[in-house]
Amino acid sequence: MPTEDARKVFVHTFGCQMNEYDSAKIRAQLARDGFVGTSDPGQAHLILLNTCSIRDKAEQKMHSALGEYRLLKKRGQQVVIGIAGCVAQQEGKALLERYADVDLVFGPDAVSHVRELVRGALEGQRLLDTTFLDLAEYPFVADVDPDATNQIGAFVTIQKGCDNKCTFCIVPSTRGIEASRPSPQILTEVRELVARGVKEITLIGQNVNSYGLKTPSELTFAQLLRAVAAISGVERIRYTTSHPRDITDDVIAAHRDLDVIAAQLHLPVQSGNSRVLRRMKRFYTREHYLGVIEKLRAARPDMVFSTDFIVGFPGETDDEFEDTMRLLDEVGFVTSFSFKYSPRPGTSALRLGDEVSDEVAGARLTRLQDRQRELSLAWHRSLEGTEQTVLVEGPSRHDVGVVCGRASTFVMVNFPGDESLTGQQVKIKVTRGFTNSARGERLASVT
Numbered sequence: 001m002p003t004e005d006a007r008k009v010f011v012h013t014f015g016c017q018m019n020e021y022d023s024a025k026i027r028a029q030l031a032r033d034g035f036v037g038t039s040d041p042g043q044a045h046l047i048l049l050n051t052c053s054i055r056d057k058a059e060q061k062m063h064s065a066l067g068e069y070r071l072l073k074k075r076g077q078q079v080v081i082g083i084a085g086c087v088a089q090q091e092g093k094a095l096l097e098r099y100a101d102v103d104l105v106f107g108p109d110a111v112s113h114v115r116e117l118v119r120g121a122l123e124g125q126r127l128l129d130t131t132f133l134d135l136a137e138y139p140f141v142a143d144v145d146p147d148a149t150n151q152i153g154a155f156v157t158i159q160k161g162c163d164n165k166c167t168f169c170i171v172p173s174t175r176g177i178e179a180s181r182p183s184p185q186i187l188t189e190v191r192e193l194v195a196r197g198v199k200e201i202t203l204i205g206q207n208v209n210s211y212g213l214k215t216p217s218e219l220t221f222a223q224l225l226r227a228v229a230a231i232s233g234v235e236r237i238r239y240t241t242s243h244p245r246d247i248t249d250d251v252i253a254a255h256r257d258l259d260v261i262a263a264q265l266h267l268p269v270q271s272g273n274s275r276v277l278r279r280m281k282r283f284y285t286r287e288h289y290l291g292v293i294e295k296l297r298a299a300r301p302d303m304v305f306s307t308d309f310i311v312g313f314p315g316e317t318d319d320e321f322e323d324t325m326r327l328l329d330e331v332g333f334v335t336s337f338s339f340k341y342s343p344r345p346g347t348s349a350l351r352l353g354d355e356v357s358d359e360v361a362g363a364r365l366t367r368l369q370d371r372q373r374e375l376s377l378a379w380h381r382s383l384e385g386t387e388q389t390v391l392v393e394g395p396s397r398h399d400v401g402v403v404c405g406r407a408s409t410f411v412m413v414n415f416p417g418d419e420s421l422t423g424q425q426v427k428i429k430v431t432r433g434f435t436n437s438a439r440g441e442r443l444a445s446v447t
């Protein structure tokens with residue numbers, strides 16, 4: 001049972017950076033009504049699940065977590081339970097019908113009026129809000145994450161929604177039509193974050209390369225990168241997610257000109273086979289993808305790449321999968337996220353038929369992930385003996401007296417050092433490479 005006076009909110013976040021960012025915006029707004037965050041659901045007056053429905057597994061995770069929180073309520077805890085995010089948008093009223101002790105269900109577009117919704121729920125109303133808002137005046141939330149003061153890196157949203165129609169993807173229906181956030185708001189948020197000590201900014205959106213294109217007077221994505229880079233105190237810029245079809249030469253030129261942009265890019269390819277890509281409606285070919293990688297490497301020779309893969313997409317043959325395996329080696333991805341295709345409600349891939357059995361998809365996934373681990377290890381080993389400049393993120397989670405930081409390529413390096421180095425750029429020499437990180441020793445501070 002909650003004991004102290006302050007009202008406490010526990011937010012359980014599933015899914016991608018958009019959800020992490022939205023959760024921070026939810027906490028920031030609720031702070032205005034006196035809510036403080038807690039990491040203990042047993043102490044909370046309000047439990048919010050910010051949910052993801054990208055794959056069936058993600059959706060199931062939220063249902064099992066919800067089961068635990070409902071149990072707290074059944075045992076007498078005075079707590080309002082709310083479901084937010086992409087499952088809330090997708091299932092809406094059905095969630096209220098299925099769970100009598102859930103008080104609140106709201107989609108991503110309701111984040112800007114979460115205070116009203118929570119007030120209503122605290123007064124005993126059961127509320128549903130899954131309305132998509134008018135894009136012309138879309139209320140991107142200005143309140144800055146209350147936890148940003150302790151962070152080295154922070155996300156800044158630059159757009160909402162997605163106008164693509166990748167045939168496997170639920171996002172366009174959970175997040176709605178794409179809208180770009182006005183650049184002055186983005187730049188203001190970046191300045192505020194930097195003033196709180198943030199050094200690394202990650203611009204987020206489902207397809208950042210289409211930023212601003214629907215508003216003729218708006219900056220392009222390349223111009224936005226340059227404007228963020230010009231803000232003093234921004235030491236590193238990342239962005240995600242980029243669509244391989246939409247990367248333009250001016251963005252590639254920004255990578256060439258601005259050291260402050262990370263030498264790492266997450267560029268989800270999904271498949272290495274052009275016929276599969278066509279059925280996914282990704283609108284690029286294997287050759288186009290490789291061409292983009294080549295151009296980026298020419299612009300920035302130290303650039304490394306990570307990606308997402310889907311295996312077992314309907315109709316994917318053994319040979320088509322081999323193209324994906326070959327692409328993995330050809331690009332030499334330093335990391336990747338790979339998933340078995342998961343059929344999602346309302347998506348057009350459901351109509352393709354020709355399903356790949358779970359067994360075949362599972363075997364493909366294992367092969368892909370095994371090979372990726374080898375490539376990741378080889379990359380980290382290739383760094384042994386090199387000097388790297390890392391931005392220190394803080395103490396290592398595993399070892400006392402060890403801190404961790406990332407270089408511009410996003411390589412994670414652990415090295416002996418004091419917590420007081422947090423936020424500094426430090427020169428280290430890599431002594432040993434592992435699968436997911438490297439170890440090093442300190443050479444000097446970078447001024």
Ligand code: SAH
Pocket residue numbers: 054055168169170171205206207241242243268270308309310339340341342343344
């Ligand atoms: N906007 C990003 C992707 C967002 S979703 C882009 O276009 O790349 C993150 C990743 O989840 C995708 O890149 C894809 O690899 C995976 N994914 C999306 N839908 C999926 C599905 N139905 N089954 C399996 N993986 C999926």
Ligand code: SF4
Pocket residue numbers: 162163164165166169170171172206207243
């Ligand atoms: Fe989904 Fe495709 Fe949009 Fe990415 S670009 S969010 S995969 S529809």
Ligand code: F3S
Pocket residue numbers: 014015016017018019051052053054085086170171174175
């Ligand atoms: Fe999941 Fe929604 Fe993000 S479906 S991946 S939380 S946009």
